[in-house]
Amino acid sequence: MYSFKNDYTEGAHPRILQALIESNFDQEEGYGRDRFTLKAISLLKEKMANPNVDIHLVSGGTQTNLTAISAFLRPHEAVIATTAGHVFTHETGAIEATGHKVISVETEDGKLNPAKIIEVLNSHTDEHMVKPKLVYISNTTEIGSIYNKRELTDLKAFCEEYNLFLYMDGARLGSALCSVDNDLQLSDIPALVDAFYIGGTKNGALLGEALVITRNSLKEDFRFHLKQKGALLAKGRLLGIQFYELFRDDLFLDLAKHANKMANILSEGCRNAGFSFLIDSPSNQLFPIFPDTLIAELQKSYSFYVWEQIDATNSAVRLVTSWATKEEEVRAFVEEINRVGK
Amino acid sequence: MYSFKNDYTEGAHPRILQALIESNFDQEEGYGRDRFTLKAISLLKEKMANPNVDIHLVSGGTQTNLTAISAFLRPHEAVIATTAGHVFTHETGAIEATGHKVISVETEDGKLNPAKIIEVLNSHTDEHMVKPKLVYISNTTEIGSIYNKRELTDLKAFCEEYNLFLYMDGARLGSALCSVDNDLQLSDIPALVDAFYIGGTKNGALLGEALVITRNSLKEDFRFHLKQKGALLAKGRLLGIQFYELFRDDLFLDLAKHANKMANILSEGCRNAGFSFLIDSPSNQLFPIFPDTLIAELQKSYSFYVWEQIDATNSAVRLVTSWATKEEEVRAFVEEINRVGK
Amino acid sequence: MYSFKNDYTEGAHPRILQALIESNFDQEEGYGRDRFTLKAISLLKEKMANPNVDIHLVSGGTQTNLTAISAFLRPHEAVIATTAGHVFTHETGAIEATGHKVISVETEDGKLNPAKIIEVLNSHTDEHMVKPKLVYISNTTEIGSIYNKRELTDLKAFCEEYNLFLYMDGARLGSALCSVDNDLQLSDIPALVDAFYIGGTKNGALLGEALVITRNSLKEDFRFHLKQKGALLAKGRLLGIQFYELFRDDLFLDLAKHANKMANILSEGCRNAGFSFLIDSPSNQLFPIFPDTLIAELQKSYSFYVWEQIDATNSAVRLVTSWATKEEEVRAFVEEINRVGK
Amino acid sequence: MYSFKNDYTEGAHPRILQALIESNFDQEEGYGRDRFTLKAISLLKEKMANPNVDIHLVSGGTQTNLTAISAFLRPHEAVIATTAGHVFTHETGAIEATGHKVISVETEDGKLNPAKIIEVLNSHTDEHMVKPKLVYISNTTEIGSIYNKRELTDLKAFCEEYNLFLYMDGARLGSALCSVDNDLQLSDIPALVDAFYIGGTKNGALLGEALVITRNSLKEDFRFHLKQKGALLAKGRLLGIQFYELFRDDLFLDLAKHANKMANILSEGCRNAGFSFLIDSPSNQLFPIFPDTLIAELQKSYSFYVWEQIDATNSAVRLVTSWATKEEEVRAFVEEINRVGK
Structure with missing residues (x-):
């Protein structure tokens, strides 16, 4: 997890x-x-x-x-x-x-x-x-x-x-x-x-x-x-x-840059996989909108907040990256959303 | 210091x-x-x-x-x-x-x-x-x-x-x-x-x-x-x-014991050197009464609070020991009060 | 006034x-x-x-x-x-x-x-x-x-x-x-x-x-x-x-009844004169909607709060009656809105 | 009372x-x-x-x-x-x-x-x-x-x-x-x-x-x-x-003057009757010291606060006068302390 x-x-x-x-x-x-x-x-x-x-x-x-x-x-x-x-x-x-x-x-x-x-x-x-x-x-x-x-x-x-x-x-x-x-x-x-x-x-x-x-x-x-x-x-x-x-x-800025870079990989990954966002964030908090089925699947391996229900079958989630976020985990997450897909 | x-x-x-x-x-x-x-x-x-x-x-x-x-x-x-x-x-x-x-x-x-x-x-x-x-x-x-x-x-x-x-x-x-x-x-x-x-x-x-x-x-x-x-x-x-x-x-108790032990060495040192106390404390805060001349001398090498003036030439000071207090420093302090004396 | x-x-x-x-x-x-x-x-x-x-x-x-x-x-x-x-x-x-x-x-x-x-x-x-x-x-x-x-x-x-x-x-x-x-x-x-x-x-x-x-x-x-x-x-x-x-x-209830009765005369007067209300109030505060021209005219003889602008030419006002409100003043007010009219 | x-x-x-x-x-x-x-x-x-x-x-x-x-x-x-x-x-x-x-x-x-x-x-x-x-x-x-x-x-x-x-x-x-x-x-x-x-x-x-x-x-x-x-x-x-x-x-000063005047009659009355005061007050609050027996007697006809016990048999009371204090009541009170006495 x-x-x-x-x-x-x-x-x-x-x-x-x-x-x-x-x-x-x-x-x-x-x-x-x-x-x-x-x-x-x-x-x-x-x-x-x-x-x-x-x-x-x-x-x-x-x-x-x-x-x-x-x-x-x-x-x-x-x-x-x-x-x-x-x-x-x-x-x-x-x-x-x-x-x-x-x-x-x-x-x-x-x-x-x-x-x-x-x-x-x-x-x-x-x-x-x-x-x-x-x-x-x-x-x-x-x-x-x-x-x-x-x-x-x-x-x-x-x-x-x-x-x-x-x-x-x-x-x-x-x-x-x-x-x-x-x-x-x-x-x-x-x-x-x-x-x-x-x-x-x-x-x-x-x-x-x-x-x-x-x-x-x-x-x-x-x-x-x-x-x-x-x-x-x-x-x-x-x-x-x-x-x-x-x-x-x-150091302070380098750590923030890392967090943002990790967020960037995530957001591009989401976008490339065809997902939109609740709000367009240029920082380390992202709010992609996922099908509830995808969310359920992701929750088996990842913890994150479900932010807001969007419609009958989709919700926005919040993904936060930080100075400590590992790039391989981010890439694995992107793969996972591509694997499960819409 | x-x-x-x-x-x-x-x-x-x-x-x-x-x-x-x-x-x-x-x-x-x-x-x-x-x-x-x-x-x-x-x-x-x-x-x-x-x-x-x-x-x-x-x-x-x-x-x-x-x-x-x-x-x-x-x-x-x-x-x-x-x-x-x-x-x-x-x-x-x-x-x-x-x-x-x-x-x-x-x-x-x-x-x-x-x-x-x-x-x-x-x-x-x-x-x-x-x-x-x-x-x-x-x-x-x-x-x-x-x-x-x-x-x-x-x-x-x-x-x-x-x-x-x-x-x-x-x-x-x-x-x-x-x-x-x-x-x-x-x-x-x-x-x-x-x-x-x-x-x-x-x-x-x-x-x-x-x-x-x-x-x-x-x-x-x-x-x-x-x-x-x-x-x-x-x-x-x-x-x-x-x-x-x-x-x-x-560990918690061991650290406190060390602090108290250091205080004990200090208080016995003070007593043996002929000094009395503002209050008789069995813990890691001591309030010996020293001549102001001794205090001035001690302040060259040690920092501590002067707590209360007792009379024209004497004051109580506060000495605090802790888990980190070094025994050699405590013993050196006792020597110093004996060296300077009343 | x-x-x-x-x-x-x-x-x-x-x-x-x-x-x-x-x-x-x-x-x-x-x-x-x-x-x-x-x-x-x-x-x-x-x-x-x-x-x-x-x-x-x-x-x-x-x-x-x-x-x-x-x-x-x-x-x-x-x-x-x-x-x-x-x-x-x-x-x-x-x-x-x-x-x-x-x-x-x-x-x-x-x-x-x-x-x-x-x-x-x-x-x-x-x-x-x-x-x-x-x-x-x-x-x-x-x-x-x-x-x-x-x-x-x-x-x-x-x-x-x-x-x-x-x-x-x-x-x-x-x-x-x-x-x-x-x-x-x-x-x-x-x-x-x-x-x-x-x-x-x-x-x-x-x-x-x-x-x-x-x-x-x-x-x-x-x-x-x-x-x-x-x-x-x-x-x-x-x-x-x-x-x-x-x-x-x-006495307590009698005074409130008087206030409400006065409000009633006012609200019927407004309604009969063709005015609607911001909210339908059954008590001693009324919120009729008047043309701003009428309001200006009324303000020459009466003081009351203009509550909220409704559109370019109309506003809701607040009229409050009390135990002390005089019936002749209420009736005069109603006459006045009829006189000035829409 | x-x-x-x-x-x-x-x-x-x-x-x-x-x-x-x-x-x-x-x-x-x-x-x-x-x-x-x-x-x-x-x-x-x-x-x-x-x-x-x-x-x-x-x-x-x-x-x-x-x-x-x-x-x-x-x-x-x-x-x-x-x-x-x-x-x-x-x-x-x-x-x-x-x-x-x-x-x-x-x-x-x-x-x-x-x-x-x-x-x-x-x-x-x-x-x-x-x-x-x-x-x-x-x-x-x-x-x-x-x-x-x-x-x-x-x-x-x-x-x-x-x-x-x-x-x-x-x-x-x-x-x-x-x-x-x-x-x-x-x-x-x-x-x-x-x-x-x-x-x-x-x-x-x-x-x-x-x-x-x-x-x-x-x-x-x-x-x-x-x-x-x-x-x-x-x-x-x-x-x-x-x-x-x-x-x-x-009016404001006249009312205060009356209160003070009433206090004056009281304090002179107490003094003349041989009683001392907890504090020497020049205003409308008085703190005479009375024997507890006198206090008990006075309490039959007057209400006032017992302020502080002075010794085994005496207490200070608080007497307050005001714009409304009646001179005849003040004089009656003085008579009463004289009547009961020490």
């Missing part, structure tokens, strides 16, 4: 484990004050060519989202997200648990744009309603699509005009940046959002996300929020070592 | 790193549904000779405390803790951030007892005040003392009588259980509290605490709370592998 | 003011322990033929909703409401501010039913999502429709089956109970919901809602929640006196 | 009821946009000779405190209050329920000063602890003492220096301002605090407190917070009419 269920199915890239071993007996300060974290942060600032951002390493995505968003907002302010947005559906009300409403917007492609947001603003007009304040986007989105530079630039300009914060969930930012359709660089992002995070967990780390805060007014006292939300690891070195290893050369 | 600042200064015990390497490419379910976590939980239940407890692996102590306590209490219910209690002073209001007051009680020895608690109950008499509901204790306490079986038994009986929950923070439970003064076994604890956690971070793990819920009414839906508070790691295997390794033989 | 904007435009029914004057110098206990509140509660239990309900008098609807709902739910549990539901859109995220998500459901008629709710349950399947727990309905709904006995009975049976709480916002319950389409009696309601409130503010009181809790498990410690949320008035007598006056005879 | 239990035992001053009757059928905007509220606010600004403050009328003290404090603070920021402070002990954790810790300070006289506060600041030094941000004082204090101009000026200067907000709970501000020991005027206060409220409930209104926000940065969007916390009454006119009536001439 081979799994295409997720990009957090294996442990960590071996270089990361090696780095943990090598540093293991160094005595370090706790709570993110260790030398590895400081070096990782310094390196990330270099990579972004931006010494003024604040960076905090956090253990996971929900943790990062809830800590950042609750720190950024006043009690009456709300988040705008798509109905697919991770904070809207898949974090067990984590944002609401910190007191803030998440206003949802229907989209086809998982992406927000000024036209969608202005509708929300127009329907939130006075103090009997929450005040929309933070626009939450994911890149890649929860359905595998990505934002290009033009889209993000427009979104940012819009947010500035309407006095909104723009926050990007980058759980799969590596895959986005390495997509064939991408025209963004990591160093572009700080100027285009108020805060975002670079996902490590889904791109080769044991755990860890690097939250980057670019707007000055959002930086103050952030470590208090981390501690209050249980997000400050005693052995912060564990995060620092990993991010240092991922970014001291191109 | 050698550090006695804390018990989270180094990485993890090498066996843990080895286990991570060996399991690295196993494909596992996410969010604590992996085989390692299941095995670790099963093992812990065996060690406690108690199949009915619920166990959840969480990344850190504050995270565990805030998730558990907020899950257990209704909005008007409050925590009772000592003024030294970690949740009262050192978690940046994490409990209050979930909506609950922490009522504090002054103690000499860092421990709660029925007499202290009854005072709180007697001063919280109607709906204009919060309703005290959960008694928070730490073992070892924040100042190194431990609870014996008699004390815990009395506390539990009292809590049952007054319809209170008893919760034990076990960030340093290993050291408590291996203390020379201890008469408790791990398997005694489930019957003596409603929930507690077994601390991994401060006893040889990279991170991780095992929350054990013994009261049935507190178990329901607990994974929802974990997810909501950002405490459910995508790669839950990271916690499972570590706890499995710590408990598949006696 | 005469106002059809709302049902809280005037003060209170004169009998209520008279009762305040008569009782003014009686010395009473504070915080809802006064004799008037006790009498009002006792009276309400009689009217409902139900001695086992718990009743609390609260100053306003949002206050009642947020206090009750946050007291009833555990942190991971969520509310299900229509997109028009007051708690979803018009309480500035009051429920979310207490930590709970409100899941919204689109409806045509402002009402929830088992089919709508089962969809929500089916899409909330594990701990990565909130747990739907409390069904929030309003009667009358926010768009003037009402629930009949059959609908409520089915909803209650469904909620019992799926272990959900059923909560009814009765801000305009008087108008619902006195509607020509209604087949419910006040005394039917306790058996059909887990909690509800009887709205005073919009039916002749200066302020005040009577929260009725019927499910035993939801009753415990409720006064703590009231106090914590700022909902326990020092001079609780102010609420007690009013509810006693409203219910010591049929 | 005559009550000295509280200052909210009767209804409202007759002029207030009269004003309600006279305005009863005026049609007014809801939610504090009515003409009476606007006039009351305008009047209060005049009385304070300060057009720049923001004023909001709220139904009660706990409601005001929790809405204001939660609006003013970021999640990691905490309140400093005395152990007697109303928000610390008598609001059922209302502040904590909005996420903020209340740090308590022991005092003799119920008052905070820079020396007390600096101790708190010195023990809250990093992100592992909450950040003290808002100093909560009450005037009169919960034990009847008052702040003079020098004390408040010093406190304000200190708060400015340390970047703290100063908030005054004025539930009994009327009594404070009319105390024989007072040297403050209402118009002095805006310059001396960042926000405060003028208590109506305990000084002759049916309900209502006027929150005054003086610091500009705290004013923004405040009505959103009011709505979210259930503090925006639909019939806001009820508060507006009352505050207009209290402040259109000197």
Whole structure:
């Protein structure tokens, strides 16, 4: 049984484990004050060519989202997200648990744009309603699509005009940046959002996300929020070592490229075998539509999520590749769909 | 410079790193549904000779405390803790951030007892005040003392009588259980509290605490709370592998014994050199009182916290030992205090 | 300028003011322990033929909703409401501010039913999502429709089956109970919901809602929640006196009947003048569709909300009547629409 | 049985009821946009000779405190209050329920000063602890003492220096301002605090407190917070009419003067009869120490709180006077203590 269920199915890239071993007996300060974290942060600032951002390493995505968003907002302010947005559906009300409403917007492609947001603003007009304040986007989105530079630039300009914060969930930012359709660089992002995070967990780390805060007014006292939300690891070195290893050369991008390459082989395989997709994804999550009979057959050897029933005899499935996905397994999967066929 | 600042200064015990390497490419379910976590939980239940407890692996102590306590209490219910209690002073209001007051009680020895608690109950008499509901204790306490079986038994009986929950923070439970003064076994604890956690971070793990819920009414839906508070790691295997390794033989206790042994050498060294202690601790945190001149001298080669000024020329310091503390460093420290002397 | 904007435009029914004057110098206990509140509660239990309900008098609807709902739910549990539901859109995220998500459901008629709710349950399947727990309905709904006995009975049976709480916002319950389409009696309601409130503010009181809790498990410690949320008035007598006056005879229902009668004259007037309605409301809120030219003309003499643009030249408006609405003003309004016409 | 239990035992001053009757059928905007509220606010600004403050009328003290404090603070920021402070002990954790810790300070006289506060600041030094941000004082204090101009000026200067907000709970501000020991005027206060409220409930209104926000940065969007916390009454006119009536001439101060005068007769009576006081209060709350035998005798004809046992045979009681206290009852009470004697 081979799994295409997720990009957090294996442990960590071996270089990361090696780095943990090598540093293991160094005595370090706790709570993110260790030398590895400081070096990782310094390196990330270099990579972004931006010494003024604040960076905090956090253990996971929900943790990062809830800590950042609750720190950024006043009690009456709300988040705008798509109905697919991770904070809207898949974090067990984590944002609401910190007191803030998440206003949802229907989209086809998982992406927000000024036209969608202005509708929300127009329907939130006075103090009997929450005040929309933070626009939450994911890149890649929860359905595998990505934002290009033009889209993000427009979104940012819009947010500035309407006095909104723009926050990007980058759980799969590596895959986005390495997509064939991408025209963004990591160093572009700080100027285009108020805060975002670079996902490590889904791109080769044991755990860890690097939250980057670019707007000055959002930086103050952030470590208090981390501690209050249980997000400050005693052995912060564990995060620092990993991010240092991922970014001291191109490892982070190389791992994402591998994931995307594996996805590419899969998607071409599906297309060549005559299958269409629920959504056209240029990243490491694919949503091909298969006959239910094929799905049943595939499930004998592969694990993956059945995403959505399409009609009486077909369903969309989700296939996810990662830094650890093996090319021979991908090719075997493609062979299998050709073998079973429609 | 050698550090006695804390018990989270180094990485993890090498066996843990080895286990991570060996399991690295196993494909596992996410969010604590992996085989390692299941095995670790099963093992812990065996060690406690108690199949009915619920166990959840969480990344850190504050995270565990805030998730558990907020899950257990209704909005008007409050925590009772000592003024030294970690949740009262050192978690940046994490409990209050979930909506609950922490009522504090002054103690000499860092421990709660029925007499202290009854005072709180007697001063919280109607709906204009919060309703005290959960008694928070730490073992070892924040100042190194431990609870014996008699004390815990009395506390539990009292809590049952007054319809209170008893919760034990076990960030340093290993050291408590291996203390020379201890008469408790791990398997005694489930019957003596409603929930507690077994601390991994401060006893040889990279991170991780095992929350054990013994009261049935507190178990329901607990994974929802974990997810909501950002405490459910995508790669839950990271916690499972570590706890499995710590408990598949006696590693967990062996590491704590080592920490205590190192503390013992230190404390005897201090005593023999003529120094007294702020509090008599039988665990891995020591609070010797040194002349400020000696402290200044020691600080040239060692890092540790100066805890409290005692008089014009003396202060108490905190020395912490761990699984990783080197005996030669401990002996060198003792020599140094003898060399410099009073 | 005469106002059809709302049902809280005037003060209170004169009998209520008279009762305040008569009782003014009686010395009473504070915080809802006064004799008037006790009498009002006792009276309400009689009217409902139900001695086992718990009743609390609260100053306003949002206050009642947020206090009750946050007291009833555990942190991971969520509310299900229509997109028009007051708690979803018009309480500035009051429920979310207490930590709970409100899941919204689109409806045509402002009402929830088992089919709508089962969809929500089916899409909330594990701990990565909130747990739907409390069904929030309003009667009358926010768009003037009402629930009949059959609908409520089915909803209650469904909620019992799926272990959900059923909560009814009765801000305009008087108008619902006195509607020509209604087949419910006040005394039917306790058996059909887990909690509800009887709205005073919009039916002749200066302020005040009577929260009725019927499910035993939801009753415990409720006064703590009231106090914590700022909902326990020092001079609780102010609420007690009013509810006693409203219910010591049929005043409450008489006031609602008057409001509905006024609405009837209006709606017949609109219909006779050839106008249709956005929604067919049998209660004190009407949503006729008028030409924008007529609206402009009416706005010279009347204030009311323009609800929704229908097409290029027509809009729906909201007309609200109350216990205080004057029949001559209603008739004058009808004349005016006939005068101006289409 | 005559009550000295509280200052909210009767209804409202007759002029207030009269004003309600006279305005009863005026049609007014809801939610504090009515003409009476606007006039009351305008009047209060005049009385304070300060057009720049923001004023909001709220139904009660706990409601005001929790809405204001939660609006003013970021999640990691905490309140400093005395152990007697109303928000610390008598609001059922209302502040904590909005996420903020209340740090308590022991005092003799119920008052905070820079020396007390600096101790708190010195023990809250990093992100592992909450950040003290808002100093909560009450005037009169919960034990009847008052702040003079020098004390408040010093406190304000200190708060400015340390970047703290100063908030005054004025539930009994009327009594404070009319105390024989007072040297403050209402118009002095805006310059001396960042926000405060003028208590109506305990000084002759049916309900209502006027929150005054003086610091500009705290004013923004405040009505959103009011709505979210259930503090925006639909019939806001009820508060507006009352505050207009209290402040259109000197009624507010006259009522407080009466309360203080009644307290004076009581305190002189006690003193002349040979009794001492737990605390020397110059306002409408008195804490005389009586033999338990006398207390038992008094309880046959009077209701009041027994505050604290002093020794085997004596206890302090609390006697509260108000705008409604009758002089003949006060004199009868004094006679009674003289009659029964020691």
